[in-house]
Amino acid sequence: xxKKSSEGxxxxxxxxxxxxxxxxIQKTELADLRYNVKxxxxxxxxxxxxxxxxxxxxxxxxxxKNHEPYFFPTLIPEENLKKESxxxxxxxxxxxxxxxxxxxxxxxxxxxxxxSETAFYQMFGLWIRSYKDLPFKTYQRANVFRxxxxxxxxxxxxxxxxxxxxxxVHATKEEAFKQxxxxxxxxxxxxxxxxxxxxxxxxxxxxxxxxGALRTFAADVLNPDGKVIQQPSxxxxxQQFSKAFDVKFKDKDGKEKLGWITCxxxxxxxxxxxxxxxxxDDKGLKFPWxxxxxxxxxxxxxxxxxxxxxSLKEQIQKFASVKIDYRDKRPGEKFNYWEMKGVxxxxxxxxxxxxxxxxxxxxRDLDKKIVVPEQNVIEKIEKISxxxxxxxxxxxDKIFEGRxxxxxxxxxxxxxxxxxxxxxxxxCSVEKDGVKCAEVIEKETGAEVxxxxxxxxxxxxxxxxxxxxxxxxxIYIAKAY
Amino acid sequence: xxKKSSEGxxxxxxxxxxxxxxxxIQKTELADLRYNVKxxxxxxxxxxxxxxxxxxxxxxxxxxKNHEPYFFPTLIPEENLKKESxxxxxxxxxxxxxxxxxxxxxxxxxxxxxxSETAFYQMFGLWIRSYKDLPFKTYQRANVFRxxxxxxxxxxxxxxxxxxxxxxVHATKEEAFKQxxxxxxxxxxxxxxxxxxxxxxxxxxxxxxxxGALRTFAADVLNPDGKVIQQPSxxxxxQQFSKAFDVKFKDKDGKEKLGWITCxxxxxxxxxxxxxxxxxDDKGLKFPWxxxxxxxxxxxxxxxxxxxxxSLKEQIQKFASVKIDYRDKRPGEKFNYWEMKGVxxxxxxxxxxxxxxxxxxxxRDLDKKIVVPEQNVIEKIEKISxxxxxxxxxxxDKIFEGRxxxxxxxxxxxxxxxxxxxxxxxxCSVEKDGVKCAEVIEKETGAEVxxxxxxxxxxxxxxxxxxxxxxxxxIYIAKAY
Numbered sequence: 035x036x037k038k039s040s041e042g043x044x045x046x047x048x049x050x051x052x053x054x055x056x057x058x059i060q061k062t063e064l065a066d067l068r069y070n071v072k073x074x075x076x077x078x079x080x081x082x083x084x085x086x087x088x089x090x091x092x093x094x095x096x097x098x099k100n101h102e103p104y105f106f107p108t109l110i111p112e113e114n115l116k117k118e119s120x121x122x123x124x125x126x127x128x129x130x131x132x133x134x135x136x137x138x139x140x141x142x143x144x145x146x147x148x149x150s151e152t153a154f155y156q157m158f159g160l161w162i163r164s165y166k167d168l169p170f171k172t173y174q175r176a177n178v179f180r181x182x183x184x185x186x187x188x189x190x191x192x193x194x195x196x197x198x199x200x201x202x203v204h205a206t207k208e209e210a211f212k213q214x215x216x217x218x219x220x221x222x223x224x225x226x227x228x229x230x231x232x233x234x235x236x237x238x239x240x241x242x243x244x245x246g247a248l249r250t251f252a253a254d255v256l257n258p259d260g261k262v263i264q265q266p267s268x269x270x271x272x273q274q275f276s277k278a279f280d281v282k283f284k285d286k287d288g289k290e291k292l293g294w295i296t297c298x299x300x301x302x303x304x305x306x307x308x309x310x311x312x313x314x315d316d317k318g319l320k321f322p323w324x325x326x327x328x329x330x331x332x333x334x335x336x337x338x339x340x341x342x343x344x345s346l347k348e349q350i351q352k353f354a355s356v357k358i359d360y361r362d363k364r365p366g367e368k369f370n371y372w373e374m375k376g377v378x379x380x381x382x383x384x385x386x387x388x389x390x391x392x393x394x395x396x397x398r399d400l401d402k403k404i405v406v407p408e409q410n411v412i413e414k415i416e417k418i419s420x421x422x423x424x425x426x427x428x429x430x431d432k433i434f435e436g437r438x439x440x441x442x443x444x445x446x447x448x449x450x451x452x453x454x455x456x457x458x459x460x461x462c463s464v465e466k467d468g469v470k471c472a473e474v475i476e477k478e479t480g481a482e483v484x485x486x487x488x489x490x491x492x493x494x495x496x497x498x499x500x501x502x503x504x505x506x507x508x509i510y511i512a513k514a515y
Numbered sequence: 516x517x518k519k520s521s522e523g524x525x526x527x528x529x530x531x532x533x534x535x536x537x538x539x540i541q542k543t544e545l546a547d548l549r550y551n552v553k554x555x556x557x558x559x560x561x562x563x564x565x566x567x568x569x570x571x572x573x574x575x576x577x578x579x580k581n582h583e584p585y586f587f588p589t590l591i592p593e594e595n596l597k598k599e600s601x602x603x604x605x606x607x608x609x610x611x612x613x614x615x616x617x618x619x620x621x622x623x624x625x626x627x628x629x630x631s632e633t634a635f636y637q638m639f640g641l642w643i644r645s646y647k648d649l650p651f652k653t654y655q656r657a658n659v660f661r662x663x664x665x666x667x668x669x670x671x672x673x674x675x676x677x678x679x680x681x682x683x684v685h686a687t688k689e690e691a692f693k694q695x696x697x698x699x700x701x702x703x704x705x706x707x708x709x710x711x712x713x714x715x716x717x718x719x720x721x722x723x724x725x726x727g728a729l730r731t732f733a734a735d736v737l738n739p740d741g742k743v744i745q746q747p748s749x750x751x752x753x754q755q756f757s758k759a760f761d762v763k764f765k766d767k768d769g770k771e772k773l774g775w776i777t778c779x780x781x782x783x784x785x786x787x788x789x790x791x792x793x794x795x796d797d798k799g800l801k802f803p804w805x806x807x808x809x810x811x812x813x814x815x816x817x818x819x820x821x822x823x824x825x826s827l828k829e830q831i832q833k834f835a836s837v838k839i840d841y842r843d844k845r846p847g848e849k850f851n852y853w854e855m856k857g858v859x860x861x862x863x864x865x866x867x868x869x870x871x872x873x874x875x876x877x878x879r880d881l882d883k884k885i886v887v888p889e890q891n892v893i894e895k896i897e898k899i900s901x902x903x904x905x906x907x908x909x910x911x912d913k914i915f916e917g918r919x920x921x922x923x924x925x926x927x928x929x930x931x932x933x934x935x936x937x938x939x940x941x942x943c944s945v946e947k948d949g950v951k952c953a954e955v956i957e958k959e960t961g962a963e964v965x966x967x968x969x970x971x972x973x974x975x976x977x978x979x980x981x982x983x984x985x986x987x988x989x990i991y992i993a994k995a996y
Contacts, residue, residue, distance in 0.1 A: 069588055
């Protein structure tokens, strides 16, 4: 649409990641950053079409796992937020407040939801009566708002973002923990298998939990620049929440008990940032097949081939989204354009090829051209479509290769972080006692304790890398966005 | 979920429409009205699943007609709203204002979008340069907020609602008018052919235009109680908008010209109200096949039939959504429950039937049971699925039958309105001059001038039914929600 759109990227991903990221967003027309409210952006068709597909995949999996969809109000009364003390403490600095309707000032101000625990659980309190109502599994597709104090970045950290939040009530702490494991599995199914993103799930140290959570687990995706990006997190909430909102049930034994609540929050627009970053290259975007806004583009190099293009389109659209580029531009310009836009497969329809009864296909997963006998072309495209995302995953998995570095002391942590690595070491404690050591790490290296791994195979033998006391944990340290 | 959900409706649609509507919403669990912000509601799974399908149908048609999807910010700066004077005048009394982020007071307050003209057009001004960029056709799926001064009603008039807004820029007024006709056609395709809703499109009188519009066209759906409900409206905006937001383009003749903007707003949650009202009956909901949250329910009356139920489910799920009701309840209770929930087809699996190699099907379109030979049952269900919505449309169309009454004077208008009819008469003018006559009508009858029909075949012969001056128009008068 804009004049610049046909020009390629000039920044290199490895050399200047930040500039590369901004160029990709602007030149491929994912979002316009010129909207006149700070931290808000206009999502353009290329990102909306992708995010709609991402929503579809995530919602399908949640519904298959018996989550039911709701739409809750965007506005939450202040009194609701105040009901759980650590929750309000954590979120108050970030709340956008609605104070007036027309010219009337409200008696009580209303929050633009920063997250919806205090809206959902108030209703859970009304809906749940008996153990027969459990597990009670819900979710909503919604946009949420945070008046971020950190620097905003398109998709990665905006003041309005598009997400899904799933909220569940279980009868016991054990079942709540099983829910957390299910959420991790869902993240694996969707973010890894479908979106092609590699990540590690960490249990966060107590000082980095979600406000009001008992335990917090979060997926860290590794950036090529060595920093990590937190993606979906899932939490077992403290029973302060069920108490505050009266989420009780009569158990089989006739006794009234507090429910165990979990919540899970995949932020679609933020996950999209990782899709851009992990798969993209110096040419531009690279979409996994399943979420590509357009899967196949056909470029007829001569007008005589328009009919052939139409016939191919008709066959391909039975299993993939496909368009023909009839624009009045040079073929080379079109090739670059669609590579930048990240379309998985391009068909270059040339006269010489067709004389030889063959067709040239460019596949963006391997970034190579292949020549296919004309009669096999549809079959070949179907085959590529099935292996496309797997090829992206293979490449993405390499990001983590050799990235984890075992270290023993502050000096080694510092060195590993400087090299863009994730440092792994023995640590005194991820409970309150450990916070001082974590502060030392952050101050000295600029990196954060990301937490422990649930399935950690090693045992913490030896001493804390910082204070030298007996180590209780093995922790991972990285710089984060 | 709640205890009441298995109990049927007690209110009759024809006798006490208002109570019937509330009962349907609560007993079929479409929405919970107990959320603690006035005019806001919690949409429950049964309505969310339906509205998601409604979105899908509407978005598919818009995309087929080359509208591209965007997500614009929910917040709009006050300065944007102020740029078009009649727009701000129309919407200011209804705006929810965001004034603070955390504890910081903003210099300029931000509106929770009541509609997004002033967000879209600011960007259109940046994006559109040349006649080659036109037509520029967009839409977004969004929730919007209006601090309604009128009484709120769930789905029908809430303070937050879920809609689609489509915004287009055209080079000429003629093309803008063609867009309006296309929008009417889209309304026909989706609301009538797919959702089964009958309506009449009226051009609104000047005093009832959308704030900032040159011409406003709106679909009025007729309620069984004689009132009409305004559904999608489409507008040619005054060029004040393009001027205010600098939406200009260089035309073929090299001259810079102002764009002609149109906007179209199908409010999904409000259309859902009409789906409930038009198709529902004293038993409960009745969903058109295409948007039913569940299309087929199987009720095995004996445990021995569970295997048979599973095998039927497997075959049906290839073309329809289907579930088996294994709950520990009496068959009669289950029958009533699913009829109330509006599921199109119910399969009653009984032992006696199966001995006779037959299956009983209940179809909610005709509200009757049919007995089908076992080997034909899948074929029969597929056949019903294809004619289901057509049957609903046939029935719905009858609402309009004999509903339009030709009248000549105020007394006759009054009588027609009292009888729950739409009055049609000659009228002096739908321009400014006519507003006094319209006020007389509203004061004396409680009904409103809904406007003129574009395809009106009759000519306005004679005199205005109110003032007696020469009539320029034929107008329609009805009570409205």
